[in-house]
Amino acid sequence: MKTLRTILGLTLLTLLLFGIGYPLAMVGLGTVLAPDSAQGNPIYKREKLVGFENIGQQFHSNRYFWSRPSAVDYDASSTGGSNYGPTNPEYLELVRTRIDTLLKYHPGLTKKDIPVDLVTASGSGLDPHISKEAALIQINRIAGIRKVPEDKLKELVEKHTEKPLSGIAGPGNYVNVLKINMALDELSTKK
């Protein structure tokens, strides 16, 4: 009987402490210390939620920089990767189709210049970034449709290229697709 009381008591009390008390305290503290990032850095436009800084979005239109392929089509309520192994024929076929699509919409682009992140899906299915090269190869398409000089778009990409952490650690040289596309819209309206 004594053991039963002990294990029941310890189970319930630790559940209260670590399962309820700790997370509540962290949510409270986090909201006070960093109100914006605790919400996942939401972006509002005229009071309307248009996205989160780090949650990628799907871009079909030729007017925008495209994101990476996604195994879940950027469905942020049910996320995931493709889980394809590197030798899976189905997967390799899919990559071939992606290459062909890129070549079709970007005249002048050759296979060897295609950055690998634009033909592979991320693990989360929500990757907010593409590599700088992946942004650069899309410029001629966008410039043609938006009637913006290519140099201006190159500048835009430079401006949005992120550096490694403290300049020394991590990949760097990547671009947040949502942010650059928002900047792209602003550029067009200003003109």
Add this chain to the structure above:
Amino acid sequence: MIQYEIIGAALVFLLSAALAWPLGKFIVKVFLGEKNWMGFMSPIEKLIFKISGVNPDKEMDWKQNMKALLGLNLLFFLAAFVILSIQGLIKFWNPVGIGNWEPTLAFNTAISFMTNTNLQHYSGETGASYFTQLAVFAWLQFVSAGTGITACALLFRGLTNRSSAALGNFYNLWLKSCTRILLPLAVILSLILTVSGTTTNFKGLQEVSTLEGETQMVAGGPTAPMVAIKQLGTNGGGYFGPNSTHPFENPTYLANMAENIAIILVPMALVFAFGFYIKRKRLGLYLFGVMSLLFVSFVAISAWQEVEGNPNFAKMGLEQTVNMEGKEVRLGPVASSMWGVSTTSTSNGSVNSMHDSHTPLSGGIFLLDMFINAIYGGVGVGFINFFVFMVIAVFIAGQMIGRTPDFLGKKLEAREIKIAAIVVILHPLFILAGTAISSYLVTADPELGWLNNPGFHGFSEMMYEFTSSSANNGSGFEGLGDNTPFWNIATGLVMLFARFLPIIGPLAIVGSLAVKKHVPQTAGSLQLETPAFASVLLAVIIIISALAFFPALTLGPIAEYFTF
């Protein structure tokens, strides 16, 4: 700019080791009940003991401690199983209205979190309410990690005892491992993550109107506190389905570094703590060296393979072949390999890239890492696994120099060696038998549809699942369709036995060592702090893992590698 990625990975390793040293000293203080700066938790601890009727100062022998451990864990399992089965009826913290679980999934998941495995056959954002995520999963992530750390504390004590059966008080060590070691670290990490952009709220699904005018539903929630303890307690159960690839779990490179450090921090600290506890710092350093040699080699091989990438891409005419499938651009291939090896070394099991999509040899390294399961290892239990390897190495080295093997001043005799041998054999038995049965079933009935990838890779998917279960790791080749009664029950049982038998066995060894008389060290005694013994230890680890698993590895990753 690969060099910056390598610097990032090196920083993670060095910072972890640098932080683990003082943490190791602190852990020893907690184990020995010495005064420490977390003393302010004392009133809460005393209250919990009072209500539960525990006398924290009561000394118990190894059997009494094991009974306490098993009894408490049984109740953890029951509580989790019941809550998961009736999840839909609990309206509290369930904004999306997620329903009840079927019994085999609830069974699998309750065992999974109780055993510190966190194998997940459900997906977090669609399958679990906020109440389940916090009151079941985050809670078990604390107390199951505490169980492992306590088992390790009992082991340390037994090894230093001079003819005494008392190993300390399980309840006392367990609660203090949670409140004084895990809790403060989790608070710090949770805040770092919140500031980096990990969601920390109760908002439920939010509707976003995208730039192209479509609607995107975004799941958020109280992610940071759960992710913090999932990493620190070598749990690994993600808040979201794709774990720490998800930008809300792992928003930036800095957050990624912090989480990766958290994965290996406590396991590394326990190796140092062993040295401090038995007052042989150098031995701790030697063991750390042996482990780190394997760890760094594994990271190097995995990262090299991922950066070399997929030769099939070159055949298609691409110049870049880096394997980015299942990886995030902000993290890159090197950080993905660093994390992959960290998480499989330490039985953590969280991922920041999809292991199923790694190149064959990188996936093979992850498997090998879990076969060994003692490179730093899961909190507490990793060191216990390593202890078993040490016992065998001491025995073999003793045979080589023709002496009765003695270990830290205690004679190792037939009983101890037998137990160690049985414990070592369990792991390959669970993995190979499980993989064989599932391979048979899937060949007999291809309609089962378990596998996401054909051929050798499909075999690897099944082997990975059993390896991950037996190593109490919890990561997966997630292409495997594993939410079926077969996988739920089979892996559930494997996790259960693979958790408790390797704790009970070594503690039985320690229980019998503890009461033995101390034999004085002589010039003829085996010297542990020598390169010679380190080499024997390394050889034992590699031979046991390689011999048992090499045939299976050739059927999976190695065969796949040669199809390139």
